[in-house]
Amino acid sequence: MATVREDILNAFFAKLLKSGTLDQAAVDALRKLLERGKKLKAEDFVAALAQDPKDGTP
Amino acid sequence: MIQIESVRICELRGIRTLEIVPGRKSFVISGPNGSGKSGVVDAIQYALTGDISRLSGKGTSGLSVQRHGPHVDKRDDPEAAEVSLTLFVPETGNTVVLTRNVKTGKSFTLTPDDPKVRAVVEEVAQHPELTLSRREIIKYILVEAGERSKQIQELLKLDDVGNIRAILQTTKNRISSAHAGAQRDAGNAEDALRRHLDIKTLSKQEILAAVNPRRKILGLPEIADVAADTALNAGSLEASSQQVFNKQSAIRDVAALADAAPDFDTLAKPEVAGILKDIGVLESDPALLQAITHRAFVERGLSLVAGARCPFCDTEWEDEQHLREHLKAKLAKSKEAEALQQRVLKNASEVATQARRLAGLIGPIQALATSGGPFPAEFGAWWERLGTLARSLSSVDDVIAHKARLEEGWIGAPPGLPEKLTLIRDAINARPDQSASVAAQTFLALAQDRLSAWRSAKRAEKQAATAAARGQEVYKAYCDSMEEQLVALYAAVEGDFSSYYRDINSDDEGAFKAKLAPSEGKLDLEVAFYDRGMFPPAAYHSEGHQDGMGVCLYLALMKRALGSRFRFAVLDDVVMSVDQGHRKQFCTLLKSRFPDTQFIITTHDKVWAKQMQTEGLVGSKGGIAFHSWSVQTGPIFEQLADVWGQIEKDLAKDDIPAGAARLRRHLEYISAELADHLGAKPAFRGDFSYDLGDLLPAVIGRQAELLKLAAKAAQGWGNDNAKKEVEALKATRAEAMAKYGGESWVVNKAVHYTEWADFSKSEFKAVVDAFKTLLLLFRCPKPECDSWLYVTPRKGEAEGLRCRCMGFNLNLKPS
Numbered sequence: 007m008a009t010v011r012e013d014i015l016n017a018f019f020a021k022l023l024k025s026g027t028l029d030q031a032a033v034d035a036l037r038k039l040l041e042r043g044k045k046l047k048a049e050d051f052v053a054a055l056a057q058d059p060k061d062g063t064p
Numbered sequence: 065m066i067q068i069e070s071v072r073i074c075e076l077r078g079i080r081t082l083e084i085v086p087g088r089k090s091f092v093i094s095g096p097n098g099s100g101k102s103g104v105v106d107a108i109q110y111a112l113t114g115d116i117s118r119l120s121g122k123g124t125s126g127l128s129v130q131r132h133g134p135h136v137d138k139r140d141d142p143e144a145a146e147v148s149l150t151l152f153v154p155e156t157g158n159t160v161v162l163t164r165n166v167k168t169g170k171s172f173t174l175t176p177d178d179p180k181v182r183a184v185v186e187e188v189a190q191h192p193e194l195t196l197s198r199r200e201i202i203k204y205i206l207v208e209a210g211e212r213s214k215q216i217q218e219l220l221k222l223d224d225v226g227n228i229r230a231i232l233q234t235t236k237n238r239i240s241s242a243h244a245g246a247q248r249d250a251g252n253a254e255d256a257l258r259r260h261l262d263i264k265t266l267s268k269q270e271i272l273a274a275v276n277p278r279r280k281i282l283g284l285p286e287i288a289d290v291a292a293d294t295a296l297n298a299g300s301l302e303a304s305s306q307q308v309f310n311k312q313s314a315i316r317d318v319a320a321l322a323d324a325a326p327d328f329d330t331l332a333k334p335e336v337a338g339i340l341k342d343i344g345v346l347e348s349d350p351a352l353l354q355a356i357t358h359r360a361f362v363e364r365g366l367s368l369v370a371g372a373r374c375p376f377c378d379t380e381w382e383d384e385q386h387l388r389e390h391l392k393a394k395l396a397k398s399k400e401a402e403a404l405q406q407r408v409l410k411n412a413s414e415v416a417t418q419a420r421r422l423a424g425l426i427g428p429i430q431a432l433a434t435s436g437g438p439f440p441a442e443f444g445a446w447w448e449r450l451g452t453l454a455r456s457l458s459s460v461d462d463v464i465a466h467k468a469r470l471e472e473g474w475i476g477a478p479p480g481l482p483e484k485l486t487l488i489r490d491a492i493n494a495r496p497d498q499s500a501s502v503a504a505q506t507f508l509a510l511a512q513d514r515l516s517a518w519r520s521a522k523r524a525e526k527q528a529a530t531a532a533a534r535g536q537e538v539y540k541a542y543c544d545s546m547e548e549q550l551v552a553l554y555a556a557v558e559g560d561f562s563s564y565y566r567d568i569n570s571d572d573e574g575a576f577k578a579k580l581a582p583s584e585g586k587l588d589l590e591v592a593f594y595d596r597g598m599f600p601p602a603a604y605h606s607e608g609h610q611d612g613m614g615v616c617l618y619l620a621l622m623k624r625a626l627g628s629r630f631r632f633a634v635l636d637d638v639v640m641s642v643d644q645g646h647r648k649q650f651c652t653l654l655k656s657r658f659p660d661t662q663f664i665i666t667t668h669d670k671v672w673a674k675q676m677q678t679e680g681l682v683g684s685k686g687g688i689a690f691h692s693w694s695v696q697t698g699p700i701f702e703q704l705a706d707v708w709g710q711i712e713k714d715l716a717k718d719d720i721p722a723g724a725a726r727l728r729r730h731l732e733y734i735s736a737e738l739a740d741h742l743g744a745k746p747a748f749r750g751d752f753s754y755d756l757g758d759l760l761p762a763v764i765g766r767q768a769e770l771l772k773l774a775a776k777a778a779q780g781w782g783n784d785n786a787k788k789e790v791e792a793l794k795a796t797r798a799e800a801m802a803k804y805g806g807e808s809w810v811v812n813k814a815v816h817y818t819e820w821a822d823f824s825k826s827e828f829k830a831v832v833d834a835f836k837t838l839l840l841l842f843r844c845p846k847p848e849c850d851s852w853l854y855v856t857p858r859k860g861e862a863e864g865l866r867c868r869c870m871g872f873n874l875n876l877k878p879s
Contacts, residue, residue: 009627010220010553011228017545027537036538046228051235055538056242056531 015040032057065631066188067662068108069150069159075135076110076145076166077103080698088152090654090663090682094673095690100699101666105195105636108664111147111164113189114172117197120384128384130372133166136695142166154631156180170368170375193219193622195634201614201641204621205601209586216587220553220625229546232539239528239535241413246521246528248417252424253521257514259320260313260507266518271296275511278504296515297508308513309432310506314492317428322485324425328475332418335411336470342408343467346460355398356405356460362398366391405460412457415474419454422475423447429488442478449476553624554580554587560620561613564657568612568642568649578613611641619658634664639672647672651679671740677851678868684851689733700729711832720828724820727832728756734852735759738842741854742766743862764801767841770855770865771797773876780879790874793841800837844872 015037022033035054039046067088073079078100084091093101106116110133119127134145145166152159158181164172174182188194203215217223254266263270268290275296276286284299346353355362361376368375369391372383381387430443453474456462469476478484498506558580566576579598581588590598591613593605601610615638622630642650654663665682667673670689676682690699707730714723732755739746739759744766746758771794778786820828844851844867851868855876865874 010222010549010624011225013553014225014542014545014549017549018542021541021545022538025537025541028534032534040228046231048231048234048238051231051538052238052242052531052535055235055239055534056527 065155065626065629066112066151066153066184067631068664069152071104071108071111071150072148073104073107074144074146075138075141076133076147077106077116077135078693078695078698079103079107080135080696082699082701084688086662086664086686088662089686090661090665090676092673092676092682092687093664093666093690094670094687095668095699095701096692097668098693099668099690100693100701101668101690102636103699105197105634105664105666107147108149108634109192109195110166110169111149111162111172112185112194113192114164114169115192117192117195120388126383126385128372129166129169130384133169135698151185153181153184155184155629190221191626193618193625194632195636196615196618196638197636198611198638198640201611201618201638203614204617205589205610205614209583209588212589213582213587216621219621222550225546229539229542232535232542236532236535236539239531243525243528243532245417245420246525249420250518250521250525252421253514253518255320256424256428257511257518259316260310260510260514262312262316275508278507281500281504282508292519295512297505297512300505300508308506308509309495310503310510311492311495311498312503313507313510314428314432315489317425317432318485318489318492321425321429322482322489324422325477325481325485328477331422331475332415335414336474338411339408339415339463340467340470342404342411343464345404346464352401352404353460355394355401358394358398362391362394366395408460408463409458412463415470416454416457419450419474423450423454426450429485432488432492442484446476446478550582554582557617557620557624560623561617564616564619564653565613567653567657568616568646569609570649571645608641608643611638612646615639615641619653623658628660630658630661632662632664634666636666637668639665639667640669647675648679651676651681655679655681674737674740678854680868684849684868691729691733708832708836715825715829715832718825720823720825721821723828723832724823727820727835731760731835732756734839735763737852738763739766741852742770742842742865743855743858763842764838767797770862770874770876773862773878774865774874777875777878781875782879783875786875797841800841803834804838843867844869846871 019033019037022028022036023030028036032054035057036051039050039054068086068091069088070083070085073082075081082104084093084104093104095101102118106118110116110129114129116129116133119129119132130142131139134142138144143165146163148161148163150159150161156178158176158178160178160181161175162172162185163175172185174185204212207215217226258264258266261271261274263274271290272287279286279299282300287294287296287298290296365374365376366388369384369388372381372387373379374381374387381390426443426447430447453466453469457466463470466474497503558578561580562577565578566574569576573592573594575595576592578589578591581590589601591601591605593599593603596604601613605613615635622633639647639650654661663681665673665676673687673689677684677687688701690701692700694700707726711723711726714720714726735756736754736759738744739754739762742763744759744762746754746762749758771790775787775790775794777783778790820831823831842853844853846867846869849867849869849871853865853867853872855862856864856866861877863875863877865876866872
């Protein structure tokens with residue numbers, strides 16, 4: 007059985023993919039940040055979300 | 065998660081030396097109050113977490129593991145205090161030995177060391193709730209809704225879940241703030257373009273109406289549409305804005321700055337006042353500023369404290385509690401600092417916005433000035449300063465560095481600005497009128513330049529808008545997921561909790577149900593009371609039932625917190641909350657609902673401990689019974705393990721005194737057990753202080769009575785097989801008693817066992833053999849069962865003599 011955190015994150019990623027606002031790459035980037043286990047930093051999430059989906063540059 | 069193979073404790077709390085071997089199975093530690101049970105719990109908790117909750121938390125001021133963890137006689141020798149756990153790690157399949165010594169309590173050793181196993185052990189340390197004591201049960205039941213919410217969130221590690229939400233909220237706010245900045249930059253670029261084109265709106269019609277007449281002058285074709293890649297000066301000569309001067313546009317640029325100048329005194333004035341006030345607060349309280357920069361550092365330090373020594377600077381404090389309180393005060397200070405920090409940065413953001421807007425107005429003027437106009441250095445420096453200010457207000461330190469500038473007037477306009485702007489305007493006007501073609505060419509060049517800048521700003525704005533929408537979506541999706549999952553979680557906990565409680569109390573509360581209602585920072589709990597409605601747990605239920613609810617809610621929460629990884633828990637005196645009539649159901653609950661979880665259970669009720677064995681919650685050797693405790697020796701106990709093997713080892717080492725003491729302890733223990741199992745009737749003592757001389761003869765006599773009853777019953781029922789079985793038992797008994805009686809000259813000294821210590825090896829061995837043979841009469845002959853025989857029912861007329869596996873089952877009930 008998954009932990010509460012895992013349950014929430016799984017539902018979160020599923021919701022993001024379904025909404026279509028974020029593409030798979032952006033969701034993967036968020037997943038990587040949330041699963042890396044280090045201290046979370048807002049600037050890392052800002053960078054991930056500011057990533058241009060077309061040219062890949064911030 | 066982990067399971068415990070064995071525990072070895074040296075000089076910790078009330079224990080001198082002790083080894084127990086749960087063998088990855090549930091294990092019960094029984095004994096009267098003060099016999100040392102909690103010392104085992106403390107040792108396990110210490111080995112796993114580096115902490116002993118009994119020495120920390122509320123009401124423990126002045127206590128520390130470093131100073132009060134070692135046995136009192138070793139208080140000046142913390143190195144002597146050590147716990148080793150042999151652990152099995154189901155995730156990796158490894159078996160390792162974890163050792164933690166009080167002298168170096170912050171760290172532990174693993175043998176063999178393995179990063180994956182280490183990670184599992186470190187994770188276990190993050191779950192202090194794996195040890196549940198009786199005083200902690202009520203924290204889930206008899207507390208305010210706010211405190212319950214806090215305790216349950218802590219157990220479920222929802223602080224981490226909340227932390228992610230906070231980070232995503234900060235992310236959303238930062239991206240949103242960046243979007244607002246990009247919008248302002250695009251607005252400034254639009255203003256500059258409209259000003260140059262001298263139009264009111266950036267509609268295609270107005271742009272073309274401004275551009276096409278100039279193109280016509282230059283003999284260039286008209287532009288029919290303004291698309292994303294349209295060049296307004298297409299076909300004209302190339303020229304950069306630095307080199308281009310357009311008289312009419314320049315006059316409008318100067319006018320725009322002149323129009324803005326009267327508002328300089330009030331521009332961002334409240335924000336600057338707010339910043340200066342907060343800087344004053346920081347200067348009068350340097351610790352506040354330090355708290356901002358040291359917050360993360362202090363948080364880390366607090367998590368590393370293990371003893372009275374500071375984990376960073378090695379300063380020795382009076383005790384661990386003082387050090388912790390010092391660090392907690394620092395953290396509290398940093399919360400105040402955090403609010404101030406947010407206020408300063410918000411005000412600074414408005415100042416930066418206005419600085420960027422002003423720099424946008426000054427930019428064209430300083431470009432004019434550097435291309436031959438008056439005051440070049442002054443306007444260029446002003447433009448640079450505002451640009452720098454706009455870029456350097458992103459941290460509290462940066463803002464403080466600009467304090468003098470904010471006090472003196474952050475805009476820093478050149479003295480006599482209106483006059484100087486008039487001079488510039490006059491200088492522009494004094495220039496000869498441009499020929500129509502030059503004016504048209506420079507107009508188009510500047511228009512294209514500002515259009516490019518606007519397009520670039522719009523692209524940045526669009527990208528920022530996309531990011532802002534993503535930030536919003538991410539935050540919303542997380543909050544929605546969190547709410548949905550938490551609602552589902554609490555519903556599941558509610559269901560499990562109700563179901564567990566019903567399992568235990570099915571006889572009188574078979575329709576029990578509970579309702580957990582989360583709201584902002586609170587978690588209300590109501591429970592059903594005999595179909596009379598839903599009420600707070602303390603309203604009508606007895607204290608015992610409330611305790612039972614606490615255990616059930618704990619189990620329901622642990623199931624949700626760890627899922628299939630809930631493989632281990634320590635229940636310290638928790639089971640006393642289960643009344644006698646519901647113990648069987650409680651054992652069944654643990655066995656059936658948590659078949660893969662190893663429970664280490666302590667209880668001061670010896671009968672309850674035995675019932676756990678009878679019900680199969682723990683194995684026949686899955687326990688240790690403490691009789692008493694002394695400061696010199698620690699717990700005095702009888703381990704439910706292979707005592708005969710241990711005595712053999714004593715004999716092999718010619719250590720007769722050790723073997724004699726072990727045999728005596730075992731006989732004391734087991735004769736009390738058998739008296740209870742068989743319903744033996746020793747001469748009554750008002751102080752219930754029965755010794756071996758009282759109990760053993762009563763047990764032997766009772767067994768003879770029971771065999772007589774069995775023979776009579778077999779005769780009465782005409783059960784030939786039972787008759788043969790009883791006859792065989794009688795024969796075995798006669799043989800054992802002959803041996804017992806034959807050695808009685810030494811055996812009788814059992815009452816004064818110290819005399820055994822002076823026996824020769826062969827004399828003592830004869831004693832051991834006699835008792836060993838004797839005690840075989842009282843247990844199931846099947847090795848896989850090996851349990852002690854007992855009479856059923858416990859009260860009233862004896863009806864059967866059985867073992868746990870029912871392989872031994874004599875009917876005692878007459879026909």
